[in-house]
Amino acid sequence: MMMSEWRKQWYQRRVRGTAKMKTKSIVLLLFLFALLCGLVVVDGQQVCYVRLDQLGYFQEDAKTAVVMCSESSPVPDSLKVFQANTQRPVFSNPINTSLSGWNKEFSYLYGADFTNFNQIGDWNISVFAGSSTLASKTFTIQGGKALYQPLISNALFFYLAQRDGSDTVSSVLSRQPSHLTDANATVYEIPKYKNDVLQGDLVKVGGPVNVEGGYFDAGDFIKFVQTASYVTDVILLAVRDHNNTVGEGFFLEGLRFIEWLSRMWDNKNGILYFQVGIGDGNNKITGDHDLWRLPQHDDTLSVSPGDKKYYIKYRPVFANANLQPNASISPNLAGRLTAAFALCSQVYRTVNQTLAKQCLTYAERIFSLADLKPSKLLTTAPFDYYPETEWRDDMELGAIELFYATQNSTYLTLAANFAENYIHNASSPDTINLYDVSGIAHYELLKVAKLLNNPKIIDDVYSSMLTQINVGLKTSKKDPFNFGDQYNSGDDLTPHAFGYALESHFYAELMNLPSNSDILTFARSQVHWLFGNNAWGTTFVIGAGDEFSCCPQHQVANLAGSLNCSYPDLLGGVGDGPSVTANFNGLGLPDGANKCPANGVDAYKEFTGSGVRYEDNVSAWPSVEPADDYSVLQVLLLARYIDLSV
16 A cells, blocks of 8 residues: 555544353363453453553542443452552452443443542452453552653653654664755755646755754654644743653753754745655655655665656745745744743743853744734645644634743743633634644643733633643543543544643643542543543553554654564553554555554454444554654643642
8 A cells, every 4th residue: 555545534534352251171271361361261262351550540549440340240349459469458449330331342341430549559350240351451550650650761762763863862762863965955846736646747946954863743844843842832831830840861861852943944044944854745746645664774775866756855845925035924833832931931041141141032923923913724635634723722822832932021921812812703613633732732821810810811811721631630530441532523532631631730730629529530531531541451652551553654763663562662652552443444454564563463453332443453554553743742732740749
């Protein structure tokens, strides 16, 4: 299958199983398997699974494992918790909660509550149904540092793997320098597309420019300011507020993001370069998405102008307004890029005053060029890679970070005005994700609300956050796993879970809510869903827990990784997770990719339900293509859990 086909589908949308077993001779085998997978055959016919958070719980967490069964009888009636190393029973509780069914295969679900068990340590849980026992994986009760610090390190590993340019890290998936010709790149007119097919040839308008470095956007090798600026915002917020927790690694990686964004901004002429590389070409031009290879392969090509693969080695750069100096900038890009440079000024001023001053100069200049009456937003070429429609939240974030960087009250007033405009004009307010950063911007604004002297705006912003959270909270009450988004909404489900958890955490901090409040319980339920308490019994972060994606749709991981969940893996990468079932139609192995899994079997097929499917297969971009924007919210959220122990 050509790369362009699946990537086209992926961008347009961005807005383990067992058969029933009947013979008693395999019951013992299945019981042993249950210790690993939470599966047992009950009464010769029943197939059940236990789902819980594979990373573990805080002592104060509401703790409920979900028991998924294929038959109505026998009904699970009790649970026991055992010490993991001795199997000594330490807690028991009846099971008397029936949950809504998941799909035809698993119509009988039960809630096994063990909230009142709060001893620090490693434990197993057993669920009893009649005379049969259903056992889960070992789980942990610990504090934030023990549970989540390794995931911060894994997330850093992911961004090291995503590096482009001369300073790759060879110990990370054997990465080698790549796309060194980006240091002397040509600027082309923004290309036109029809049905995601490039129309005509590229037209040179300028250059050379140095856009070397930066980060691959996802499993492909294109670089976008649209996503890189968002990722930079979140990383630098984590560094600013949780520097000791995220450590020197993210301090330096945030600086590297800033270095690349600085190359994409020509402050002297007021020109923003917004993209490096072309994803989709035509019958005369090979696009990045048409090939499956290691990135350093591109540098070895022997090509001349007119050759089909010319733009694979000599990658085109596209500029705002086709290089027109001091042109208005699409406000989504202007806002989040302003925030990135303003945060740079805040974070690095104590170690590099020259850099901090430069970043502040860039931030104010970009902010001043924002087009506040856009007819259509600029994101990428083509636009439907990232079809963003809202921009007021980006400008609110840019303004409030300028306030923090300058203490100029004008920016505080502007931030409040953008917040009010967002609240009253956003067509579809959402929780924190690439397309809506209002949850972050509102939080940053409300931290200094006492300086506003405008009770109405303050109340409106609080209400906006609460409204967004309550949408997820209401939805979660209808789901047996307490997930907060509509499964078949077409949203990116995994980042939405992170977004709901983070925004809820922000709101709870501002309101000083107790740890057992509905909102913080909802936040934790999103985390539990992400890390295993879901229908598929997998975590959606590579390297987290006992079961995660072994076959991400990621060229470097596929060609240089283990393909079997042993080292090296693309640690810290986050894909979309469950996705609308129609997105899986017509998928095939990309040309040049290693088959993964080796047997080609969809081990999660029987858990398809609620209009969504999850598949761990290198062809399954809807589920397992890690992306920079998907992966970044874990850094800020988990750092908060570690530092605040909430």
